[in-house]
Amino acid sequence: MITGISCRFAESQAPSALWKNILQRRTLFTQIDPEAGSGKHGASAKYVFDRPYPRYGALLKDLYACNPADQYFPRKINAGENQDVFFAVQLAIDALRDSGTTISSLPTDRVSLRLGYAPPFNCASVNWLQHTVLVDQTLDIISSFFPGADRSQIDDIRETLVKSLPEPAAYSFISALGCAMTSWTAHLLGFAGPAFSLDAGTVSGLQAVQGAIDDLLLHRSDIALAGAIQPPLNRAMLQGLAGAMTFSRAENLQPFSRDADGTLPGEGGAVFVLKRLKDAVRHGDRIYAVIRSTGIAAASIDQHQRVPTPERLTRAIMRALHAAELTTESIQLIEAHGSGNAHADRTEMNVLQDVFSGRDPRLQRIGIGTIKSNIGHTLWASSAAGILKAALALHHRVLPPNAPVDKPYLSFLSAQSPIYLLKEVRPWIRESEKNPRRACVTAIDFTGTCAAAVLEEYQEP
Numbered sequence: 109m110i111t112g113i114s115c116r117f118a119e120s121q122a123p124s125a126l127w128k129n130i131l132q133r134r135t136l137f138t139q140i141d142p143e144a145g146s147g148k149h150g151a152s153a154k155y156v157f158d159r160p161y162p163r164y165g166a167l168l169k170d171l172y173a174c175n176p177a178d179q180y181f182p183r184k185i186n187a188g189e190n191q192d193v194f195f196a197v198q199l200a201i202d203a204l205r206d207s208g209t210t211i212s213s214l215p216t217d218r219v220s221l222r223l224g225y226a227p228p229f230n231c232a233s234v235n236w237l238q239h240t241v242l243v244d245q246t247l248d249i250i251s252s253f254f255p256g257a258d259r260s261q262i263d264d265i266r267e268t269l270v271k272s273l274p275e276p277a278a279y280s281f282i283s284a285l286g287c288a289m290t291s292w293t294a295h296l297l298g299f300a301g302p303a304f305s306l307d308a309g310t311v312s313g314l315q316a317v318q319g320a321i322d323d324l325l326l327h328r329s330d331i332a333l334a335g336a337i338q339p340p341l342n343r344a345m346l347q348g349l350a351g352a353m354t355f356s357r358a359e360n361l362q363p364f365s366r367d368a369d370g371t372l373p374g375e376g377g378a379v380f381v382l383k384r385l386k387d388a389v390r391h392g393d394r395i396y397a398v399i400r401s402t403g404i405a406a407a408s409i410d411q412h413q414r415v416p417t418p419e420r421l422t423r424a425i426m427r428a429l430h431a432a433e434l435t436t437e438s439i440q441l442i443e444a445h446g447s448g449n450a451h452a453d454r455t456e457m458n459v460l461q462d463v464f465s466g467r468d469p470r471l472q473r474i475g476i477g478t479i480k481s482n483i484g485h486t487l488w489a490s491s492a493a494g495i496l497k498a499a500l501a502l503h504h505r506v507l508p509p510n511a512p513v514d515k516p517y518l519s520f521l522s523a524q525s526p527i528y529l530l531k532e533v534r535p536w537i538r539e540s541e542k543n544p545r546r547a548c549v550t551a552i553d554f555t556g557t558c559a560a561a562v563l564e565e566y567q568e569p
Contacts, residue, residue, distance in 0.1 A: 109382060109383050109384070109385050109388040109393070109396050109397075109398055109399075109566065110370035110380050110381070110382060110395070110396040110397050110398075110399065110499050111207045111208075111381050111382070111383050111388050111393040111395055111396070112203045112204060112205075112208070112209070112380065113203055113378065113379070113396060113499065114199045114201075114202035114203035114205075114206055114220075114348055114378065114379050114382070115199070115376065115377065115378040115397060115493070115494060116168060116171045116172075116195075116198075116199065116376050116377060117136070117168070117171075117374065117375070117377075117378075117483040117493065118136035118137075118166035118167055118168065118169075118171075118374060118375070118376065118378035118483050118484070119134075119136045119167065119171075119173055119281075119488065120136070120171075120376075120483070121205075122202070123496065123500060125219070125498075126483075126496070126497075126553025127452070127500050127504070127508075129472075129482055129483075130479065130482055130497065130500075130508050131164075131287040131508060131509070131511070131525060131533050132507075132512070133509050133511045133512060134482060134511070135178070135360045135361070135481065135482060135512075136166045136482055136483055136484075137164040137165060137361070137372060137484060138164065138165070138166075138167055138331060138361055139163055139164055139358060140161075140162060140163055140164060140167070140341075140346075141161075141343070142163060142164045146445075148524075156347075156351070157347060158546070159316045159347055159350045159351070160350070160355070160357075160374050161343065161346040161347050161349075161350050161355060162278075162346065162355040162356065162358075162370075162371055163357070163371060164335070164356075164359050164360075164434050165341065165372055165374060165484055166372070166373070166374035166375065166482075166483040166484035166486070167375055168340055168372075168375040168376055169340075170374070171376075172195055172339070172340055174194040174197065174198035175198060177236070178195060178197075178198060178201050178218055178362060179197055179198070179296065179455055182330030184479050186250065187231070187235075187275075188235040188236075188273075188274035188276035188280045188281075188339065189231070189232050189276075189277065189280050190229070190230045190231060190232040190233075190280075190284050190288070190289070190546030191231055191281045192225070192230055192289065192337065193288075193289055193292050193296070193341060194224070195337060195377065195381075196223060196290075196293045196337055196377070196412065197290065197293050197296050197297060199258060199332055199335065199337065199377050199378070199379040200293060200297055200377070200380070202286070202299070202331075202445040203333065203335075203379040203380060203381050203561060204381060206381070206464070207381040207393065207394075208393065208394070209331075209381070210318075211297060211298060214298070214299075214303075214331065215330060216297075216298045216299055216300050217300040217301065217329045217333070217376040217523075218301055218329050218330040218331065218531060218555065219297075219299040219300070219301045219305065219329055219330070219332070219333065219391050220295075220299070220301035220320065220323040220328060220329035220331075220333070221290055221293060221299055221300075221302070221304070221332075221333045221334075221441040222290070222303075222304050222306060222316040222317075222319040222320050222323075222333070222334045222503075223289065223290045223293065223304070223305055223313070223316060223333075223334070223335055223336070223379075224305075224306055224307070224308065224312025224315065224316045224335070224336030224488050224489065224492065225286055225290070225306075225336065225488060225550065226286050226287045226306075226307035226312070226336070226411070226488060226493075227339055227345065227488070228345055229341065229344055229345055230283035230284055231274075231343060232276070232280050232281065233281075233284035234294045234348070235273060235274050235276055235280065235567075236276060236280060236284060238273050238283050239270065239273060239276060239324050241347075243269050244477045246269060247262055247265065247266055247269075250265060253408070256325075260425045261294035264539075266340075270297075273399055274342065275313050279397045280390070285307040285418075285477070286307065286424070287305055289305045290303045290304055290305040290501060291303050293307075293534055299327075299333075299537045300329065301329040301472060302321070302323060302328055302329065302348065303464070304319065304327040306319070307473045307488075308476055308553065308557065308559075309414040309553035309554060309555055309557065310371065310487055310490045310491060310551060310552065310553045310554060311486070311491050311551045311552070311553050311557055311558075311559040312336045312488045312489075312491065312492075313334075313336035313378065313488075313489060313490070313493070313494075313495060313551075314402060314404070314490025314492070314494075314495065314549070314551050314559045314560075315404065315491075315559070316335060316336055317334045317380065317399060317492075317495060317561065318335040318404070319334065320332035320333070320334035320403045321382065321399060321402070322381075323382075324382060324383065325382050327562040328468050330383070330387060331381065331383060331386075332381075332383075332407055333379055333380070333381055333382070333384070334379070334380050334382060334553070335340075335377060335378050335380055335474045335489075335491055335492050336377060336378065336488050336489040336491070337376070337377030337488065338375050338376060338377060338487045338488045338489040338490075339375065339377075340375050341373055341375055342535065345514065349373075349487075349554075352403045352554045352555075353370070353371060353449070353485075353554055354369070354370035354371065354449050354450075355370045355371060355372065355373070356369050356370035356371060356372050356391075357366075357369060357370075357537070358372075360372070360481075360511070361448045361453070361480055361481055361484055361485070361511075362448055362452055362481075362512070362513055362514060363446035363447060363448045363453055363478050363481055363518055364446055364457065364476075364510070364513055364516055364517070364520070365448075365482055365513045365514055365515050365516060365517075365531060366477075366478060366515040366517060367514060367515050368448045368449070368453060369448055369450070369530055370448055370450075371447040371448040371480070371484070372448065372484045372485065373483040373484050373485055373486075373487065374480070374483045374485055374487075375483025375486065376447040376483065376486050376489055376493070377489045377492070377503050378490075378492040378493055378496045379492075380494075380495070380496075380499075380520040382399070384430040385398070386426075390403075390466055390534045391430070394500065395499070396499045396503045397462050397498070397499040397502040397503060397563045397564065397565060397566065397567040398433070398563065398564050398565070398566050399495075399561060399562075399563055400431075400432035400546075400562040400563065400564055401428045401429075401431035401432035401543065401561065401562045402428055402431070402526075402559065402560065402562075403423070403424045403425060403426070403427030403428030403429075403430075403431060403559065403560045403561075404424055404427070404557070404559045404560075405420040405421070405423040405424040405427065405556045405558045406557050407557040407558075407559070407560070409418065409509055411501060417455075418455055418458060418459050418462075418559045421455065421456060421459045421460070421550070421552065421558040422463060422555065422559075423558070424550070424559050424560045425459070425463055425548065425550065425560045426463070426556040427560070428548070428560040428561055428562050429548075429562060431562075432508035432562045433547070434562060436463060436464045436466065436467055437467050437468055437471060438540075438543055438546050439464070439474055439477075439497065439520060439546050439547070439548045439562075440474060440475070440545060440546060440547070441474065441501060441507060441536070441545075441546070441547040441548070442473050442474055442475070442477075442508075442527065442535070442547070442548050442549075442550065443459060443476075443477065443478065443479065443494045443495075443497050443498040443501075443519075443550070444456060444475040444476055444477070444478045444494075444550050445478065445480075445490075445494070445550050445551050445552040446477075446478030446480055446481070447478075447485050447552070448480065448485070449478060452552060456550065456552065457519065460476070460527055460550075461519060461525060461526065461527060461550045463528055464526040464527060467526050471539065472524055472539060473526055473527060473528045474526065474528070475498075475507045475512075475527075475528060475529075476527050476528065476529055476530060476536070477508060477509065477510035477530045478494070478497075478510060479493050479494055479497040479527070481510050482511050483514070490551065491510065491549070491551035491559065492498065492548045494550075494551060495549050496565070498547040498549050498561075498563050499563060501536065501547060502536075502545055502547060502563060502564065502565045503565075505532060505535045505536045505545065505565070506534070506535060507530055507533070507534040507535070508527075508533065509530045509531055509532050509533055509534075510529055510530050510531065512531075513529065516529050517529075544564045544565045544567050545564060546562060546564040546565075547562070547563045547564070548560060548561070548562055548563075549563065
């Protein structure tokens with residue numbers, strides 16, 4: 109059961125703000141770098157760092173900051189530490205508040221935390237490299253250009269370079285590690301249950317939720333927090349990702365479009381508070397949605413494969429449906445991966461058309477959309493964002509619209525298609541009192557790993 113939620117994405121400090129942006133079909137992209145649209149030496153450049161990276165993204169900006177009063181800062185924060193931990197702590201605090209829980213009232217020894225998090229660069233790791241490898245390399249270059257410089261001059265230059273950088277503390281290097289991220293978050297919040305950081309790429313949020321469900325079902329915890337974060341992006345990360353992802357040159361993301369030319373990045377994160385059903389009911393908790401099941405299918409062993417295979421995505425969806433003991437006829441909403449990558453989007457659509465083609469033609473068609481059309485591809489946080497949107501849709505009993513798409517796939521226009529693109533806000537009307545509202549969330553990592561989750565509304569007795 110999802111009993112509490114929090115998020116921060118572009119222009120969305122809380123789930124209520126995000127939901128409003130979704131219903132208004134807002135695209136929340138702003139300029140990253142006006143020079144990013146093309147490589148230094150044109151499209152024919154072969155140097156890897158001349159690759160173009162996106163000019164636009166859905167950025168956190170000031171929303172990356174936390175509220176120091178919430179976190180009872182025990183000491184002065186060093187700029188050379190990993191600041192992402194405070195972003196994660198803020199999301200956890202916000203989610204607990206939303207669930208009606210305070211830190212002081214928690215059974216802290218029975219609270220677990222699983223967080224998708226694995227940026228290749230953060231301020232701590234970059235600062236550590238600057239103080240060690242990069243300073244030494246810079247001095248070597250200077251010495252080669254000025255062989256007559258004496259040792260004292262080189263030492264003066266070193267001192268000047270070091271003073272220009274944030275001063276690292278002894279523990280700064282440890283703070284850069286993913287393993288420290290969740291354990292320190294748990295420590296700051298007083299949790300004594302299991303605490304793990306995990307890296308499953310863009311399916312990390314869904315994997316974290318699956319781990320949290322396991323914690324609850326195996327009684328390792330009574331309250332489980334799960335989610336994922338994508339901290340602010342930098343040029344190094346965007347240029348690195350450009351080798352595995354196709355970025356769009358447009359100002360807005362166009363998933364499911366015949367003219368889609370790639371994805372656009374986003375920043376942010378989401379955290380969920382999960383409980384067992386009987387505990388949530390006994391405590392009178394507000395229940396946003398029930399997570400019925402998840403399904404994950406690992407990528408092919410071919411290390412060069414960078415697109416999903418139909419078989420793997422089909423397997424992930426069917427595993428989720430089988431685990432929930434449901435058929436395809438029980439799904440009314442699909443929150444799709446829909447990244448804007450033309451090949452991946454076509455593959456996903458073909459799979460969804462095939463998987464849901466056997467439905468009773470008398471049933472309503474399935475509405476489809478993707479939150480990426482609003483907040484971009486939030487990378488490690490993207491599947492958590494998809495689960496969040498589906499949970500809000502179930503909670504409000506509304507089929508949320510996709511942001512505008514100029515030229516949607518022609519298959520959406522066919523009356524024979526089991527799926528249609530949601531273009532406007534629609535009330536979510538059930539066809540039968542026996543069947544609760546249900547949504548399927550799909551996620552695809554850029555390595556090819558596929559995942560799916562089935563969520564349904566909570567029906568009071």
